[in-house]
Amino acid sequence: MRRLLLLAILGLSVPSSGTVRTRPIALSPSAANDLECFTLGLVAAGGANQAAKRDSAVAGLWYFLGRLDGEAPGIDLRKEADRALARMSGNPHTNEIGAACDAQFRNRSADLIRLGGRA
Numbered sequence: 693m694r695r696l697l698l699l700a701i702l703g704l705s706v707p708s709s710g711t712v713r714t715r716p717i718a719l720s721p722s723a724a725n726d727l728e729c730f731t732l733g734l735v736a737a738g739g740a741n742q743a744a745k746r747d748s749a750v751a752g753l754w755y756f757l758g759r760l761d762g763e764a765p766g767i768d769l770r771k772e773a774d775r776a777l778a779r780m781s782g783n784p785h786t787n788e789i790g791a792a793c794d795a796q797f798r799n800r801s802a803d804l805i806r807l808g809g810r811a
Contacts, residue, residue: 717772723763729793730756730769731776732786752797 719727733753740746760767780786 717764717767719764719767719772723760723767725792726756726759726763727767727772727776728780728789729796730760731773731780732790732793734773735777751801752793755797755800756793 730753733749733756737746737749737753740749757769760769780789783789
C-alpha cells in the first residue's frame with residue numbers, strides 16, 4: 693500500500709507537455725523549501741503505520757505539491773525529490789526542516805478551518 697501511494701504521488705511528476713527535465717533546475721529559495729517539505733512528506737506518508745498519520749502526511753504532500761506547481765511548473769518531482777532526500781540524509785538540520793514544514797502546514801490548515809467556520 694505504501695509503495696503504491698508513493699508511486700501514485702510520484703506519477704504526478706511527468707509534466708503535461710510530455711517532456712521531462714533531466715538536470716537539476718534552479719529553484720527559488722521558497723520552492724527549494726517546498727521541495728524539501730514535499731520530500732519529507734513522501735517519507736512520512738510511506739512510513740506511516742496509522743491511517744490518520746498517513747492521511748495527514750498526504751494532505752501535506754498535496755499542499756506542498758500545489759505550491760511547487762505554482763513556483764516551479766514542470767519540475768520533475770521524482771528526480772528533484774531524490775536529490776533533496778540525498779541532501780537531507782545525514783543532515784543534522786533535517787529534523788528542524790521537518791518541524792518548520794509541519795508548522796507551515798498546520799498554520800495554513802488552521803486558516804482553512806477558520807474560513808470554514810465563517811461559512
